[in-house]
Amino acid sequence: NAGVTQTPKFQVLKTGQSMTLQCAQDMNHEYMSWYRQDPGMGLRLIHYSVGAGITDQGEVPNGYNVSRSTTEDFPLRLLSAAPSQTSVYFCASSYVSGISGNTIYFGEGSWLTVV
Amino acid sequence: KQEVTQIPAALSVPEGENLVLNCSFTDSAIYNLQWFRQDPGKGLTSLLLIQSSQREQTSGRLNASLDKSSGRSTLYIAASQPGDSATYLCAVGPYGNKLVFGAGTILRVKS
Numbered sequence: 001n002a003g004v005t006q007t008p009k010f011q012v013l014k015t016g017q018s019m020t021l022q023c024a025q026d027m028n029h030e031y032m033s034w035y036r037q038d039p040g041m042g043l044r045l046i047h048y049s050v051g052a053g054i055t056d057q058g059e060v061p062n063g064y065n066v067s068r069s070t071t072e073d074f075p076l077r078l079l080s081a082a083p084s085q086t087s088v089y090f091c092a093s094s095y096v097s098g099i100s101g102n103t104i105y106f107g108e109g110s111w112l113t114v115v
Numbered sequence: 116k117q118e119v120t121q122i123p124a125a126l127s128v129p130e131g132e133n134l135v136l137n138c139s140f141t142d143s144a145i146y147n148l149q150w151f152r153q154d155p156g157k158g159l160t161s162l163l164l165i166q167s168s169q170r171e172q173t174s175g176r177l178n179a180s181l182d183k184s185s186g187r188s189t190l191y192i193a194a195s196q197p198g199d200s201a202t203y204l205c206a207v208g209p210y211g212n213k214l215v216f217g218a219g220t221i222l223r224v225k226s
Contacts, residue, residue, distance in 0.1 A: 004158070033213070042119070042204065042217050042219060043159075043204070043206075045214070045215075059215075103161045103164060104161055105161075106159040
């Protein structure tokens with residue numbers, strides 16, 4: 001089991017460029033999500049998905065797009081990179097179990113710098 | 116809007132000491148609370164999950180408590196070891212991945 005795999009690990013972008021952060025999980029989890037982690041602010045939810053074909057916005061969705069065409073993959077697209085998007089990005093997945101919650105598995109993160 | 120605060124922001128203790136990390140949240144209408152560990156340059160690892168109907172959970176040297184009415188949770192680490200050095204984050208949520216995180220407590224255990 002690879003768990004949650006994120007690529008790339010490190011990326012430097014110029015302002016205005018676009019790119020896609022990849023996330024894949026091999027645990028057949030329904031839930032997938034993207035968070036960003038900034039110093040002193042904890043993790044903040046960008047977008048999430050409860051299953052293939054279903055996505056929704058989190059706390060900080062502006063400047064990002066997602067899609068969920070398969071259960072396994074949940075890519076995050078930066079449309080036009082800005083320095084404010086310099087951050088560490090984490091993808092996470094879990095089973096759906098109603099409202100009781102489940103163990104969440106995180107990827108190892110993608111460090112993005114926008115210059 | 117739910118806000119989660121963790122105190123202290125950083126903690127340095129000698130090996131063998133028992134310690135308590137604190138987490139508070141503003142909206143008591145939560146379904147669960149989770150504690151995570153994050154090592155430098157790594158992702159998060161779930162340590163303990165407390166359902167809203169539970170008061171505490173234990174795993175080895177770790178014990179987490181939850182008091183919904185006061186909006187507080189504590190993570191107790193017994194007999195701390197250098198390998199416990201990491202950032203500890205708490206998060207509250209309705210369900211699934213939709214969590215609100217605190218900023219974390221950076222723990223250093225000195226040998």
